Amino acid sequence: MVTDKKIKPIEVLEGVVIRFVGDSGDGMQLTGTQFSDTSAMFGNDISTFPNYPAEIRAPKGSLYGVSGFQVHIGSLEVSTPGDDLDLLVAMNPAGLKTNLYALKPGHTVIVDTDSFTKKNLEKAQYDANPLEDGSLDNFRVIEVSMTSLTKEALKDVDGLDNKSITRSKNMFALGMVYWMYHREKDHTIEFFNKKFKTKPHLIEANTKVLNAGYFFAETLELIPNSYTISPAKMDAGTYRIIGGNTATAWGLLAAAEKSGLELYLGSYPITPATDILHELVKHKHFGVKAFQAEDEIAAICSSIGASFAGDLAVTTTSGPGLALKGEALGLAMIIELPLVVVNVQRGGPSTGLPTKTEQSDLMQAMYGRNGESPVVVIAASTPANCFNYAFEAAKLAVEHMTPVVLLTDGYIANGSAPWKILSVKDMPEIKNNKVTKFSEDWHPYTRHEETLARDWAIPGTPGFEHRVGGLEKDAISGNVSYVPENHEAMTMVRAEKIKKVQNYIPELKTEFAEEGDLLVVGWGGTYGSLHSAVKQFNEEGYKNVGLAHFNYINPLPKNTEEVLRKFKKIIVCELNNGQFVNILKMNFDGLDVYQHNKIQGLPFANGELIEQFKQLVK
Amino acid sequence: METTAEKKYTFKDFQSDQEVRWCPGCDDYVILRSMQKALPEMGVKKEDVVFISGIGCSSRFPYYMNTYGMHSIHGRAPGIASGVKLANPDLSVWVVTGDGDSMAIGGNHFIHVLRRNIDLNIVMFNNEIYGLTKGQFSPTSLIGQKTKSSPYGNTQPPFTPGELALGAKARFFARIGGNVPKDITKILIEAHKFKGTSLLEVLQNCVIFNDGCYTNFTDKAVKEDKQIYLEHGKPMIFGKNRDKGLVLNGLKLEVVTIGENGITEEDLLVHNAKEKDPTMQQMLVRLDYPVATGIIRSFDDVTLEERENALTEQVKANSKFTKADDLFFAGETYEVK
Numbered sequence: 001m002v003t004d005k006k007i008k009p010i011e012v013l014e015g016v017v018i019r020f021v022g023d024s025g026d027g028m029q030l031t032g033t034q035f036s037d038t039s040a041m042f043g044n045d046i047s048t049f050p051n052y053p054a055e056i057r058a059p060k061g062s063l064y065g066v067s068g069f070q071v072h073i074g075s076l077e078v079s080t081p082g083d084d085l086d087l088l089v090a091m092n093p094a095g096l097k098t099n100l101y102a103l104k105p106g107h108t109v110i111v112d113t114d115s116f117t118k119k120n121l122e123k124a125q126y127d128a129n130p131l132e133d134g135s136l137d138n139f140r141v142i143e144v145s146m147t148s149l150t151k152e153a154l155k156d157v158d159g160l161d162n163k164s165i166t167r168s169k170n171m172f173a174l175g176m177v178y179w180m181y182h183r184e185k186d187h188t189i190e191f192f193n194k195k196f197k198t199k200p201h202l203i204e205a206n207t208k209v210l211n212a213g214y215f216f217a218e219t220l221e222l223i224p225n226s227y228t229i230s231p232a233k234m235d236a237g238t239y240r241i242i243g244g245n246t247a248t249a250w251g252l253l254a255a256a257e258k259s260g261l262e263l264y265l266g267s268y269p270i271t272p273a274t275d276i277l278h279e280l281v282k283h284k285h286f287g288v289k290a291f292q293a294e295d296e297i298a299a300i301c302s303s304i305g306a307s308f309a310g311d312l313a314v315t316t317t318s319g320p321g322l323a324l325k326g327e328a329l330g331l332a333m334i335i336e337l338p339l340v341v342v343n344v345q346r347g348g349p350s351t352g353l354p355t356k357t358e359q360s361d362l363m364q365a366m367y368g369r370n371g372e373s374p375v376v377v378i379a380a381s382t383p384a385n386c387f388n389y390a391f392e393a394a395k396l397a398v399e400h401m402t403p404v405v406l407l408t409d410g411y412i413a414n415g416s417a418p419w420k421i422l423s424v425k426d427m428p429e430i431k432n433n434k435v436t437k438f439s440e441d442w443h444p445y446t447r448h449e450e451t452l453a454r455d456w457a458i459p460g461t462p463g464f465e466h467r468v469g470g471l472e473k474d475a476i477s478g479n480v481s482y483v484p485e486n487h488e489a490m491t492m493v494r495a496e497k498i499k500k501v502q503n504y505i506p507e508l509k510t511e512f513a514e515e516g517d518l519l520v521v522g523w524g525g526t527y528g529s530l531h532s533a534v535k536q537f538n539e540e541g542y543k544n545v546g547l548a549h550f551n552y553i554n555p556l557p558k559n560t561e562e563v564l565r566k567f568k569k570i571i572v573c574e575l576n577n578g579q580f581v582n583i584l585k586m587n588f589d590g591l592d593v594y595q596h597n598k599i600q601g602l603p604f605a606n607g608e609l610i611e612q613f614k615q616l617v618k
Numbered sequence: 619m620e621t622t623a624e625k626k627y628t629f630k631d632f633q634s635d636q637e638v639r640w641c642p643g644c645d646d647y648v649i650l651r652s653m654q655k656a657l658p659e660m661g662v663k664k665e666d667v668v669f670i671s672g673i674g675c676s677s678r679f680p681y682y683m684n685t686y687g688m689h690s691i692h693g694r695a696p697g698i699a700s701g702v703k704l705a706n707p708d709l710s711v712w713v714v715t716g717d718g719d720s721m722a723i724g725g726n727h728f729i730h731v732l733r734r735n736i737d738l739n740i741v742m743f744n745n746e747i748y749g750l751t752k753g754q755f756s757p758t759s760l761i762g763q764k765t766k767s768s769p770y771g772n773t774q775p776p777f778t779p780g781e782l783a784l785g786a787k788a789r790f791f792a793r794i795g796g797n798v799p800k801d802i803t804k805i806l807i808e809a810h811k812f813k814g815t816s817l818l819e820v821l822q823n824c825v826i827f828n829d830g831c832y833t834n835f836t837d838k839a840v841k842e843d844k845q846i847y848l849e850h851g852k853p854m855i856f857g858k859n860r861d862k863g864l865v866l867n868g869l870k871l872e873v874v875t876i877g878e879n880g881i882t883e884e885d886l887l888v889h890n891a892k893e894k895d896p897t898m899q900q901m902l903v904r905l906d907y908p909v910a911t912g913i914i915r916s917f918d919d920v921t922l923e924e925r926e927n928a929l930t931e932q933v934k935a936n937s938k939f940t941k942a943d944d945l946f947f948a949g950e951t952y953e954v955k
Contacts, residue, residue: 041952187950240951253942264705266697283945284930285937289704294730298697301690301727305670305701308688309709313701331691421951424942459686459702459709462665467634467680469689470673479636480681 015074017082018177020170021099022091023060024053024067027170031089032069033416034174038187040241040418044073045232047383047528048416049081049603052355061115061123063094073181075232079382079528081415083605087180089173091115091146093124100139108140110176112169114147144216146172153212159201168209175213185210237420244383244413245272248316248342248406249279251390253286254422256312258391259398259430264306264313265290266299268321271354272410273344276316296324300341304328307337308468310434310458312394316342319361320351322368322405329403330369333494335468336445336454338397338404338432341375342390345409345525347601356601357411359524360576365405366554366583372491374498376400377554379407379524384419386412389551395430400501401453407553409525409575411603432456438463444478451504452497501555508548508557516544518617519567523550523580526604530573533609540610542617553583561588569616571596573609629654631664634684645796645822646675649743650682652802657685659803660810662710669712670699672719675750676743676822679714693724696731696740703738707923710810711738718748721757721777729786735814736922741806742817743796744779745824746831753827765827779819780903780914784896790816791903792913795836795845796823801911808913814921835909848902848912850891853883856908863887871901873908891916 018035020028029050036046052067059065072082085103090096092115103109116131130136131143150169154160171188178185189207196202242250256263265288267277281290289311293299300315307313317325322343332339345361347353365377376396380389386408393406433448433456444466447454457464466478474481475489510519512534522530527549534547548563550556564570564584571594572581581595596612598604632654640646657667667685671677673692680687690698695713703711713731720728720742731740747765748754754767758779762771783791790812792805802820809816821832835844846856846864854864861876863886874881891913893899902910939945 037950041950043952043954234954236954238947238951239954240946240949250942250946253945257942262705264701266701283939284933285939286942286945287930287934289926291700291704293697293700294726297694298700298727298730301694301697302701302704304690305688305698305703306705307701308686308698309668309702309705311705313705327691328694335688420954421946423946458706459668460666460706462663465665465685467683467687467689469680469687470691471689 014076015072015078015082016086016181017070017072017084018087018089019068019070019085019099019102020089020173021066021068021095022170023094024065025060025167026067026091027167028067028069028091031170031174032071034188034191035177035183036071036073036416037241038178038183039071039073039181040239041187042183043232043234044075045078045234046074046241046417047072047078047081049411050414059123061092061094061120063098063124066095066098068095068099077232079531080603080606083607087177089177091170091173093120093126093130096130097124097126100136103139105138106140108142109136110142110144110173112146112173113143114145144176149212149216150209153208154205157201157205157208160205164202164205168206171206171209172213172216175210175215176217178210179214179217185214234418235420239418239420241416242384242387242419243275243416244380244386244408245275245344246279247384247386247419248380248390248408248413249276251387252280252312252314252340252394253283253288254387254424254427255391255394255430256286256288257424258427259312259394259432261310261312261398261432263288264303264311265316266293266302266306266313267291267316268293268296268299270296270318270321272346272413273316273318273321273342275413276342276344296321297328300325300328300332300339303339304332304337307332307339308335308459310456310460312340312398313338314340314342314394316344318344318346318354319348319364322361322364326369329375330371330373331470332403333369333373333375334470334473336401336494338401338456340390340393340397341403341405342393343405343407344413345407347410353601355410357409357525357603358575358599358601359407359409359526360579360599361407362523362553362576362579362583365407372495374495374554376402376404376498376501377407378404378552379550380412381524381527381549381551383412383415383417387419387422391427395428396501396504398430398432399453399504400451400497401433401456402498407524412525434458435464436461443476444468445473445476447493447497450500452493452500499555502558505552505555505557507559508550508563510546510548510563512538513544513546515566516546517568518545518613519564519570520545520547520613521550521564521570521572521580521584522547522574523553526573526575529604529606529609533604533606533613536606537610537613542613545613545617550580553580556587564588564591568592569594571612571616573597573604573612575599575603627658627664629658632657632684634682636681638682639678640675641826643825644675645745645820646679646743648796648799649741649802649820649822650679652799653683653741653806655799656803656806656810659807660710662810666708667710667712668699668702669714670695670702671714672716672724673750674716674719674748675824676714676716677719693719693722694727695719696724696727699738700731700734700736703736704923704926707737707927713738713740715740715742716749717742717744717746717758717779718756721779721782725757729782732783732786732788732815732817734922735787735789735919737813738815739806739809740815740817742779742819743822744819745822745828746776747824747828749824749827778904781900783817784900784903784915788817788915789814789917789919790913791819791899791915792817793819793821793903793911795821795832795841795911797836801847805913808916812916814919844908845911846905846908848889848891848910848914850889850913850916853886853888855883855886862908871905892918
């Protein structure tokens with residue numbers, strides 16, 4: 001029990017990091033999502049990070065079955081889910097054991113004491129009960145017998161079995177946290193009303209438990225501090241909370257509508273990319289054709305077929321799936337058809353760490369095919385801008401008649417953030433290379449001068465009947481050609497076509513400094529972590545430390561070299577063993593390049609980045 | 619899009635300008651010409667025809683057809699063809715494949731495309747050998763067959779393509795020799811008419827690496843005695859003298875002679891290609907003597923596109939979303955001022 005009974009005045013904080021942890025069946029993802037959505041409605045900026053086990057229902061109480069959801073809410077711009085926790089809510093000993101390391105000393109942990117049974121302590125590999133042995137002395141521990149209180153709150157509700165009763169204790173925890181951070185419960189109650197529309201007893205039960213937690217925190221004076229986080233300063237507009245995978249799916253919907261093409265998705269389920277398939281299959285009303293194939297190869301092949309027939313074709317996958325798609329991607333490259341390949345990167349190699357994040361598929365995206373096989377590679381960097389880069393991937397594919405690999409990762413794909421909604425009418429135009437009127441001098445491989453893209457002559461169009469294929473093609477007719485000089489010329493022109501994309505993408509811009517002592521370089525999903533670390537580093541008094549974050553990788557922005565050379569030292573930070581750093585070294589000689597790599601399936605922490613920067617700047 | 623051609627084509631309209639490069643004497647020439655002759659009879663416009671192939675001798679086929687075409691990668695033609703058809707159901711989509719392409723490297727796609735029943739047509743050239751890689755055993759090579767990769771004889775038991783196809787729920791299966799162009803043309807037209815995935819297995823002789831593998835029942839001299847050409851609704855009768863037939867004996871098909879043991883034509887089984895239950899068709903597919911040819915199964919079923927279209931219409935009718943913005947701005951949004 002907490003001894004501090006004095007209620008302190010409400011503190012207004014800039015930001016707070018909260019993590020909810022429990023068994024994978026405890027509903028922690030739901031609890032976290034509700035809290036972050038409510039906070040966003042309140043006007044906070046948010047960033048979330050779900051962390052769940054690969055097992056769907058891992059053995060109860062086990063260390064590896066712990067599921068967590070972290071949310072960072074703030075009144076200022078929030079760009080990462082945060083590192084160190086201000087509040088940990090642990091529904092069982094295993095959750096406490098695996099997450100306590102992240103809690104700031106002196107900060108609060110809420111535990112459900114009912115779950116601290118001998119059996120659960122053993123499963124969590126505790127020799128002694130941490131609530132009793134003094135090991136939590138450095139923290140404020142709020143012990144709540146949440147399971148019993150939940151049962152008590154529900155004793156008068158009919159139609160509930162024991163399981164539904166214990167499963168709603170997550171709402172007790174949520175109620176407590178709502179009160180602590182002065183959040184309204186309305187949004188969540190509204191959510192119950194929708195979700196349990198046909199099960200009124202569940203609406204009643206969940207609402208009761210949520211209220212019970214809320215009032216428990218309020219009236220029993222058990223909370224040591226009370227915080228409020230004031231709204232963040234954000235651009236005016238209409239917002240919603242969006243997850244990265246949904247944003248990717250919606251970006252593709254927008255691109256289809258803008259281009260006037262029908263959207264075709266060929267996909268095969270794979271963690272953590274499957275949610276894009278789940279999202280797109282819902283949208284038959286927009287004419288989306290989503291095809292779940294028998295495997296990764298059939299998935300991309302069906303998309304190639306759809307592209308040949310004139311659709312905006314997409315395939316979505318994660319690392320192992322991209323490996324399987326390699327040969328077909330080479331086919332799409334040589335027959336020069338538009339194709340978007342979304343790779344939501346996860347921990348590798350092989351099956352690796354399916355539910356964790358990593359950036360280790362960059363080289364695979366660049367080079368993971370036989371022969372000289374260049375494709376456009378771009379990367380999204382936040383949950384919300386998955387929308388923009390999915391749109392951009394489609395635009396580049398269609399306008400340049402090339403496969404485009406869009407790299408996201410488990411971190412931004414599963415994370416969510418406020419998104420200032422973009423209307424399709426405000427998105428850039430997408431022109432396509434379709435042809436309609438045949439003239440005798442038309443050839444399948446004649447190219448547009450500026451882009452080097454060929455025409456998109458689709459079946460059903462009279463006069464343009466032609467054959468494409470994986471064999472090397474004659475530079476004009478597209479017929480099979482084994483002529484040595486032709487093969488070399490075609491190899492060059494395919495490379496040049498990708499290079500020319502440089503003329504259609506934005507230049508690289510740095511943040512915080514345009515020249516100076518140190519340039520921090522990153523790409524893709526680490527933007528939030530790098531941005532907040534460089535920001536903090538500059539605020540700590542180090543000057544002239546810039547951030548260059550890449551969204552365009554192949555080709556690189558035109559001015560890349562110029563930007564890099566304005567800094568004395570460069571540190572490339574990646575969640576892999578050093579891939580982008582080698583692309584830079586390969587392209588630009590004589591840079592003083594350092595690297596920071598993390599391969600733990602986890603995002604960067606602020607502290608570790610700043611440590612690295614300090615070693616390079618005196 | 620109109621489905622019938624206004625212009626009357628001849629086989630020449632479907633010949634591309636590419637020189638055909640199969641070995642002299644290969645049955646592939648016969649199949650190519652049969653296809654070029656069948657297409658004008660189908661009433662489809664040239665620009666609406668798409669040939670998709672994988673890798674292998676047979677897969678050079680699209681290059682020789684003056685239609686839209688793609689020579690893709692090994693075993694994957696069914697996936698590509700499915701995408702073409704789902705993207706534009708008005709097209710007449712053909713897959714050209716071989717025994718290695720479809721049943722070895724592409725085995726997974728082969729069974730799934732048959733299961734789904736998309737309206738496309740597969741023509742499989744079965745020569746019981748790998749030709750393009752110069753003579754290794756294939757999934758249909760016989761046990762004991764000596765090839766470059768089985769110098770002491772093949773030890774892997776073969777698939778019977780029809781058996782595999784029916785097991786994978788094929789709705790249309792036909793088999794024909796590679797030396798009977800008129801029959802091939804006739805079946806290709808039927809395959810085109812059939813709504814759903816059709817599979818035609820052509821028993822194609824490879825003159826270089828497996829010459830004569832089918833001669834014992836395809837040679838003109840023995841053909842009629844060794845094959846039974848099945849036609850829906852007609853008695854299962856064969857033989858030069860039309861005096862042999864099939865009856866059911868217990869759970870097995872048995873060859874009988876009309877006029878012997880009191881057997882008359884009325885006693886013979888009547889072929890029912892349209893029967894949903896494939897049991898009898900499976901028995902026919904498995905026969906070694908006589909070898910069953912013709913359209914063995916042609917069961918009308920709902921196609922995948924029909925199911926998909928019906929769902930799409932239903933979802934469209936019930937949805938409040940017509941534009942992406944409707945979705946983006948729906949539900950839980952909030953204003954920042």
